[in-house]
Amino acid sequence: MPTDLVAALDIGGTKIAGALVDGRGRILLRAQRPTPAREDGDTVMRAVEEVLGELTAGEPWGLVRAVGIGSAGPVDASAGTVSPVNVPGWRDYPLVERVRSAAGGRPVELVGDGVAMTAAEHWQGAARGHDNALCMVVSTGVGGGLILDGSLHPGPTGNAGHIGHISVDLDGDPCPCGGRGCVERIASGPNIARRALENGWLPGADGDTSAAAVARTARAGDPVAVASFDRAAKALAAGIAATATLVEIDIAVIGGGVAMAGDLLFAPLRRALREYATLSFVGGLTVAPALMGTDAGLVGAAAAALRAFPDAAVGQLRPVANH
Amino acid sequence: MPTDLVAALDIGGTKIAGALVDGRGRILLRAQRPTPAREDGDTVMRAVEEVLGELTAGEPWGLVRAVGIGSAGPVDASAGTVSPVNVPGWRDYPLVERVRSAAGGRPVELVGDGVAMTAAEHWQGAARGHDNALCMVVSTGVGGGLILDGSLHPGPTGNAGHIGHISVDLDGDPCPCGGRGCVERIASGPNIARRALENGWLPGADGDTSAAAVARTARAGDPVAVASFDRAAKALAAGIAATATLVEIDIAVIGGGVAMAGDLLFAPLRRALREYATLSFVGGLTVAPALMGTDAGLVGAAAAALRAFPDAAVGQLRPVANH
Structure with missing residues (x-):
């Protein structure tokens, strides 16, 4: 059983992909939804929560120590917000806070999608x-x-x-x-x-x-x-x-x-x-x-989370309240 | 008496300036020569050694733990060489080795003059x-x-x-x-x-x-x-x-x-x-x-040396053999 997992989200104008990724960059579990890009911000967030719900439902989730997000830009990692050009319902949307809440309080790292792709190519590509x-x-x-x-x-x-x-x-x-x-x-x-x-x-x-x-x-x-x-x-x-x-x-x-x-x-x-x-x-x-092809976003978001939280201890995380 | 000194060299096509600089960026001692820019490489180096000779001659030199060089470019810090456009006698010239030797084996940090100026403006400007x-x-x-x-x-x-x-x-x-x-x-x-x-x-x-x-x-x-x-x-x-x-x-x-x-x-x-x-x-x-004005090169070279060698112990340095 792997002992070092992170969850990854790759958020674009067409699809929202999620995965559990181990410390060697292997994808263990995937989930995906189309991005309801023309809908209001809460509807888009529900699609993210559905993806996360599939990831949190299984036993491996207990080993997840952090979440990495690669998002279409602009993003503002210092504020924890995103304003993707192709998702008008999200403007300065507090994505980091929402994802942290849906992920049982685990720490969340947010980067732009170009940065995520770069992390993946550096790690494995x-x-x-x-x-x-x-x-x-x-x-x-x-x-x-x-x-x-x-x-x-x-x-x-x-x-x-x-x-x-x-x-x-x-x-x-x-x-x-x-x-x-x-x-x-x-x-x-x-x-x-x-x-x-x-x-x-x-x-x-x-x-x-x-x-x-x-x-x-x-x-x-x-x-x-x-x-x-x-x-x-x-x-x-x-x-x-x-x-x-x-x-x-x-x-x-x-x-x-x-x-x-x-x-x-x-x-x-x-x-x-x-x-x-x-x-x-x-x-x-x-x-x-x-x-790295189409998995670059997910693998890179995982790499960014592993880099940002090298020492996050799984045992100190709160359990997920509702899923 | 200051306990944390570095030597700084600012090498340009017109002049070669040197100084002893303390850990707060204050210049304690200065030396300068015109750059014999049209002469052969050894002649240019002798001007550098004359500047260093003035710095090593006094008692404070014993407290100097490293040397920083800001040089007209191109430089190659990885090879320790410089090839200043306006000093044709120096092409891939092993300046770091020569300065280390003239400075009693003290560690030497080399950066380009633009990087040195930047270090100075960040430190004090x-x-x-x-x-x-x-x-x-x-x-x-x-x-x-x-x-x-x-x-x-x-x-x-x-x-x-x-x-x-x-x-x-x-x-x-x-x-x-x-x-x-x-x-x-x-x-x-x-x-x-x-x-x-x-x-x-x-x-x-x-x-x-x-x-x-x-x-x-x-x-x-x-x-x-x-x-x-x-x-x-x-x-x-x-x-x-x-x-x-x-x-x-x-x-x-x-x-x-x-x-x-x-x-x-x-x-x-x-x-x-x-x-x-x-x-x-x-x-x-x-x-x-x-x-920072005209001292930017010297203060910046000192800053680069302090950054590169934060822990160099003065006691472990060899004494200067000849000066």
């Missing part, structure tokens, strides 16, 4: 063994997190590593965040597709205008499609190089749907990185695809 | 009390350093915080570092002056074409001069916002000659920061002028 790393997801949005001096660096509010909203083009297009020329505004999947369409790219007979469709035609040699991926790669390279120059990382790990394009993204990205990462101390910087 | 800060020098070049989670973050090679060479304009002008659109390429003093001249600014009767001269005419209302400072402020704002978004700092401290322009720089900088620092968790970011 492509950043394993690297003391200084940037991990990122390039998908509908662009998020990330940092490992510094061998440890997760969530920052005071749990949001550090937000590479999607640094400007690499100070005169560039306005970004929905209010800034200009953000990495996400250039490199996210929807922006890769938008730029291709604006430059005359035409979808196939299926009418698919996703970045994946642009990638398919790029592989077949469509120059407009290739150019749109090249531009995304350049923005990612400038952002990754900036991060390395600021905090000395030696690897950037990239996951998410856009990273599935493989060499179509990674080849121009590695070329562009040589253009932007020029100082001697960032000369060894490499780029690698993420390895 | 404008970043005091801030657990997460960017400190920077805007002068002939643009350098910086980071305080994260309450501590100096030099990075593995002592170069972290190199904000001058992050790109904020990925299609921008080539920078001497090999990149494009770097903060330094837009915001350094020489680039402020260059841009003003290119846009039709004319120097006064004294022929002074420095950034300080541009600042004087800007204060008198010259629109080209004002525009050049505005552009520098915008690039600095984009770089500072990127840093805050990546690592969650709450203050940026700015020193160096260009910061002496005061509101001419700080007013447009604060305006532009609102444009680029848009996410909720960076909403409280502020900007402040540096306070």
